[in-house]
Amino acid sequence: MEIKIIGLLSLAFSLIYLSILRLSTAFTPVDNYLINCGSSTNVTVDNRLFTGDLTGPGSVYLSSSGKSISLTNQNPSSNSAPLSRTARVFLSASSYEFNIKKTGTHLVRLYFSPFTTSQSYNLNNANFSVSANGFLLLSNFDIRYTVLKEFILMVNDVNLELSFVPSSQSGFAFVNAIEVFSAPEDLMFQYVAKSIGPNGVEEFKNLSSQILETVHRINVGGSKLTPFNDTLWRIWIPDEDFLVLKSAAKTVSTTHAPNYEKDGANREIAPDNVYMTAQQLNRDNLNADAVFNITWDFPVSSEPARYFIRLHFCDIVSRSLNQLYFNVFINGFAAYKDLDLSALTFNLLASPYYIDFVVGSDNSGVVRISVGPSDLSSSLRKDAILNGVEIMKMVNFYVVSETRPEKRSVWVLVGSVVGGFAFLCLVGLAVLLILRGRRQKQKPKPVESMGWTPLRVYGGSSQSRLSEGTAFPSPGPYGYLGLRIPFGEIQLATSNFDQNLIIGSGGFGMVYKGVLRDTTKVAVKRGVPGSRQGLPEFQSELTVLSKIRHRHLVSLVGYCEEQSEMILVYEFVEKGPLKNHLYGSGLTPLSWKQRLEICIGAARGLHYLHTGSAQGIIHRDIKSANILLDENCVAKVADFGLSRSGPCINETHVSTGVKGSFGYLDPEYFRTQQLTDKSDVYSFGVVLFEVLCARPAVDPLLPREQVNLAEWAIQWQKKGLLEQIIDPFLMGKIKPSSLKKIGETAEKCVAECGVDRPTIGDVLWNLEYALQLQETGRPRLSHEVSDITSSELPGPRVVPQVPSSHVRIEGDDSDGISNITTSRVFSQLMTKEGR
Ligand SMILES: *[C@@H]1O[C@H](CO)[C@@H](O)[C@H](O)[C@H]1NC(C)=O
Ligand SMILES: *[C@@H]1O[C@H](CO)[C@@H](O)[C@H](O)[C@H]1NC(C)=O
Ligand SMILES: *[C@@H]1O[C@H](CO)[C@@H](O)[C@H](O)[C@H]1NC(C)=O
């Protein structure tokens, strides 16, 4: 009887105990400063109290030197976050100073949410630097959007001084809210990370001297986690948008709480939810022994930089130990071979584990992470998983890149959510203390005895060295398996090639609209079944397309090559060709600004083709019919059926049979048969005139001197009378300076000789400039213009370069996409002399 009662009691206790574990956070930071800047009131966000800095206790952190004022947003939108309604505006170098009780790793979060006040402060114009104890965190930072910047840094001082220094240009700096709190001791910097690069895997020991800026924090296979869900008030976002090929991955989740174990991860490293979901290989409709990778591309700055990458794992897919062996690749380099989680977690399944890496970025603008089965995996279980990813930039680590990096500015927006965490104190302090005591015991042993420092893991193993990296490694022995789509899947997507879904056709095949099972809308280009004559071209197009991925290029979703079928599957682009929006279809005319933005997008795509990948790709068929618009009128260059890799370093051109479209064809190329990237520039110049004049590049029905648009427009441009032939809809709507810029740019593009034409990078810069002239009417200052060289691109336009892997359809706008993939290019794909 007594025994029973004790049993019940202890059962009850352990239930309470478990629920506490699930619901509460055991972590209370020693240093914890939460400031609602520019405000006299306290604000509670997710149960965390942000104190105002105008009066009361919050004001003591603001140092008295420096001049600052507080501003209140007079017209906050009703759903604006409470912390974004006020800001402290610094008119001279100023700082906050926080007393640090516990030296070590700290998190610093800065909230920026620009607004405009009647006091003639437009916070969008702020341009400033922020430093922490003298280390630059943000330099010449200008903010157009609400952003949350998070930094992780070691503080070994008794104070942390956050300084805000306005640039001479803007004259002021601002911040809406600040968080400074001490991190759990074992969060960071405890161990040596694995440095991944051309020399294989090395140790990276200097982590603690690094300041890290969070760029991505991803809950792979799961949902968005808000500060409310996270032990350290972090934000985790889903991985779906970063998957290079969605159909390669399948989400998996468990309802069981992870088995935390002392040498692995703990709840502060990442919350339960991160470890309870994952992506695994999607084997639906595939043979059990098929081997392929899951790959994610995470956009990062394309300036040379070093990134700290933490990968989270928890084997929630295996039923028994030592079944799962897989490889991890970062930027194409083998980062971890034959990873066996059961061995690392001392024979416990579903036990969270994380591994830290350091990698130098190439100039591709992405960090590419892949996981795939290892040779050691049993034939029954060829799988690979990933549960979470954190990518942080090493702010103070300057890399001297050996390969000259492109000076392209891709700005990565850090997720911007204001938040906090509800500290759910269900049972009181006592239980909390018990928990903390327990956690104390769990603290990892010192590094020397740890099981997973790189030396131990790699000790004696022959780490394979991949050949020195191009941004995109060529396919392995298995080909592009990761992109392969089973024929049955394509039949399903197109209702078995339903005639009603045909959106383009040609002598050699059809283009269908389709919907994959994961609801991705696609365009399916199918060669005539059984006709293998186009095989080399098919493979060649696949090679080009699988190498490229860019916001402004239509991307390949997959391909199928089985049962004598050759099929390419592309993302579906909602609004169809630019051409249809210019003339002949009765669609609403685009504004001048929209047209400029579309041209800028297309130029960006083209610039990426020319310079972004290892060898440079020449499109060869730039025209308004091949520039597609998505639902937001974002331009995407399509149809790489003719494109080919550009000249190698020691060649200056490619000799090839002349291909292209009448009216857009570079006359020099036509004469000499020598293809260079300037041929694309010529065609792009014709597109610019087309956009301006809203008429076809060639119109045989017009009087003879008007038939060829480029020739005709040049005559007017030379006379300085271009405005007389522009689209009547645009009459009076283009600022003369903007028109002049575009006229000059287009004229240079269609210059007779390639050498006289600008590079696409120059064209891009001029288009940006024309847009700026249109918007502000203000030319840039002369010094801003003069130091632009052809290799330099315009300043950052804040475009998050998130790969848009598919496009959703709203209405049935099928007319708009009827030429989405022209038959001619398809026929090129299928003919012998296509390349
Ligand atoms: C804001 O919070 C601080 C710290 O809890 C408190 O001392 C102060 O009185 C509060 N101020 C207001 C205006 O409520
Ligand atoms: C910000 O200020 C710096 C230094 O004065 C300047 O180089 C940069 O162009 C400015 N940025 C913007 C967007 O005005
Ligand atoms: C590591 O840090 C030490 C001291 O901070 C420095 O001397 C050394 O150069 C650093 N090593 C690297 C590879 O950055």
Ligand SMILES: *[C@@H]1O[C@H](CO)[C@@H](O)[C@H](O)[C@H]1NC(C)=O
């Ligand atoms: C995360 O927190 C939100 C409330 O902010 C809640 O609605 C959601 O269900 C939580 N998600 C998970 C996975 O716990």
Ligand SMILES: *[C@@H]1O[C@H](CO)[C@@H](O)[C@H](O)[C@H]1NC(C)=O
């Ligand atoms: C997986 O990706 C790595 C790195 O990009 C590559 O070397 C390997 O061949 C890929 N494996 C397969 C099966 O495609």
